[in-house]
Amino acid sequence: MQIYGLLEQLLTHVVDIAILVFEFVGVAVIIISGCRGIVDYVKHNPEIRLNLATGMALGLEFKLGSEILRTVIVRQLSEIATVAAIIALRAALTFLIHWEIKVEKTDGKPPEDAAPGKPGPDAGAG
Numbered sequence: 001m002q003i004y005g006l007l008e009q010l011l012t013h014v015v016d017i018a019i020l021v022f023e024f025v026g027v028a029v030i031i032i033s034g035c036r037g038i039v040d041y042v043k044h045n046p047e048i049r050l051n052l053a054t055g056m057a058l059g060l061e062f063k064l065g066s067e068i069l070r071t072v073i074v075r076q077l078s079e080i081a082t083v084a085a086i087i088a089l090r091a092a093l094t095f096l097i098h099w100e101i102k103v104e105k106t107d108g109k110p111p112e113d114a115a116p117g118k119p120g121p122d123a124g125a126g
Helices: 002-042 048-073 076-106
Strands: none
Touching: 002 048, 048 076
């Protein structure tokens, strides 16, 4: 049973480090995207919303990955509920940002039948 305890400690340490790395990268991507958005705003870049949304989506993906990893090491039901709520919120934000990116790529006009949660006419194409 001693080897089981060592493996559990090793897993906990590896996951803790991975969580920190993913959180750091996610925050760094969001900060860099925000700074790029400021520069694009000053330069009156018409792609500002698309660039900013893309960067925010990527940063949120890293942060979502860290939360998923966090589920590996939680021990209590209350912690699981908290992590699940955070994952749901970040997934919803990511979904909405991806929807906005799709709208921006179609010249800022939402497709006639597109709405958050409803696939557009090209959803099956690929």
